[in-house]
Every structure is written in structure tokens, then in C-alpha cells.
Amino acid sequence: MANISIIGSGNMGQAIAAVATRGNHDVQVLQHSDNDVAVTGDIVVLAVPHTAVEEILALRGDSLAGKVVVDITNPVDFTTMDSLVVAADSSKAAEIAAALPDAKVVKAFNTNFASTLAEGTVGPLDTTVLIAGDDDDAKSALTEVLTSGGLKAIDAGALKRARELEAIGFLQISLAAREKLAWTEGFGVIH
């Protein structure tokens, strides 16, 4: 059984909490009003919009050393919906990893809409979470949580691949925003 802290209680935070609870893991959900509550999990999910990450790292960065830190963000420029706000050759995950050199940062969940995590399915497919990161043990620990909670997972490679995951998440959001697909649909993986 894993101990998981989820920072953020929006749609994504709630859906990820539901998955971990289905897998019988210990789940701590921290809202904005819990800023003075210590993180207890060994796996910490930053289930917040990209614009809130900086504040959380400033507040909790030191306490995340040694932990698996999961970045779920899609760093979309929401004013234009036409680009990401990170450098073209980088990713939000890479920025977080640089800010947390003592944590094991992985990218996950950003290619999954919340409802597909909560339901465990996307159309006729089981929901698959793509995970990128440089620490194999960290990826394995998160994979165990996901599979015990009824999802599938694929190791998408090194943290460098977060750039491609963020491109997928961005395109999926832009297609939903343009009503080419529904927020309950989107990309799936046949594997």
C-alpha cells in the first residue's frame, strides 16, 4: 500500500484520489486552505493548474525532497489557446524537476481528461496513463497505484518525453475547446 498526497481538490485531484482509493491506498487530499498541513505521502501529486505550481513549490519545496512528485499540468497559454508557456525545447515537468533537484519528478495524467480517470474508461478502451520520468522506481510506484486502481499505464520514457506528453495534452485540450471532441472523450491508447 502506498501513501499518496494530492495537492489540489479540483476535478483532476478528485479523480486521481478516486483511483488511488479504489486501489486501497492511503490518500491525503490537501486544499488551498490546508497550506499549513504537512504532506504525508511518499507520492505527491501536484493536481493544480500550471499557474499554481510556483506558489506550491515556494511553500512546500523543501518538504518534497526524496519524494515522488507527479506533475500533471498542461502549461497552455489560456489567453490564446495557441501555444504553451514553457520554452519550445523544454516542458513544465523539466522546470519542476530543476526546481526540485532532490525529488523524483514524473509527468503523468496530463493526457487524460478527469472523467476518463474517474470512470476508468475512455470510450471502449481502458484508460491508459502515460508516465515519463528519469527514476524507474518512481515510475513503478506510480504504475502500481494506477493498476491497482483499475487503470492501465505505459512507461513513456525519460522525463525528456514530458515535452511530447505536454504536446498531446495541449492538442487534446484545444480539440475539446473547439468542440471536435467532448471532455469525456479524447485520445486513447491501444496496447
Added chain:
Amino acid sequence: MANISIIGSGNMGQAIAAVATRGNHDVQVLQHSDNDVAVTGDIVVLAVPHTAVEEILALRGDSLAGKVVVDITNPVDFTTMDSLVVAADSSKAAEIAAALPDAKVVKAFNTNFASTLAEGTVGPLDTTVLIAGDDDDAKSALTEVLTSGGLKAIDAGALKRARELEAIGFLQISLAAREKLAWTEGFGVIH
């Protein structure tokens, strides 16, 4: 009925030809030995590896003016399988569009493995082709060919979105190369 020329007779060229033939369109397939044969189609698919594009543009660029030119490439650095060979803020499609200012360049097919085009399905899903481009009529013409041939299509936005499509294609190829999924599987779209 559309007139389609496909430059390249590999797996992708054959699969795209099969789709167009299923839709009862006129299909011309040009192999490398046909370099002196004129392109007759109004839609021209560059069904070749990214490394062969430069030679084709040098040979046939002038004859592509006014036509819909479909870039299917994944500009992967095949020596490392760890990056694309195009600039981080660009795409192979953007490079081709710059080289062919009088053509209507669209990006398509690069997120589909050949077998999923030939079969019309990927797992339990109908195969969906994501199309990016700046000319709506060009995207509509290609969409008509695809849907008449039994596939689905989504307008993925402006040609700028080719960058995200190339990221998807790259990640899909890298997952197949690492045996995380089969070359008959991969990403699908629920919509």
C-alpha cells in the same frame, strides 16, 4: 471524385492508396523510378521518409503550385530515437510550407501507423486521421477522401499544430520501438 497522387510506394503510400481506392478516387502512385512522370493529382501525398523530402521538392516543387500537398512525415532522428531533427519551435510541415509557398500544405497521417490506415481500425476504434493546415478547403478535400474511404478525420487546427502532431507521431514511434505497443496498435481518438 478526387485525383490523388501518392509519391512513395512503401507501407504508408500503399495504405493511403488503398484508402483512396476504397473511396473510388483516381489514384496515381509514383515510385522512385517514376521521377520523370508528371504528377497528375490535385492532392499530392508525400508518402516518403522525412529524409527524402528535400530531393522530391527539388525535383517536383514547381509542379506542386496550387495543389494540396500532404506531409505525412515524422522527422525523427533515427540515429538516436531521442529527438526530432526540426527546430523545437517548428515542424517538418512548416519547413515544407516555406519551401512551397504556392501550394496548400497540410499535415496528416503521421499519427497513424500504416496498418491502421489499411484496416480502417485501430483496436476497437475506427481509425481517425488528424489533419492540420491553414487552408480550410484543402483540409475539407482531404477529409472527403478519407471519409469516403471508411476512415474518420478531425480538423486539428492551423498548420502550426503540425508541431503537436509530430510530437504525437514521435512518441508513438518511440513506444513501438521500445515494444510498449505494437506497430498495429497505438493512439486512437474517441470522438
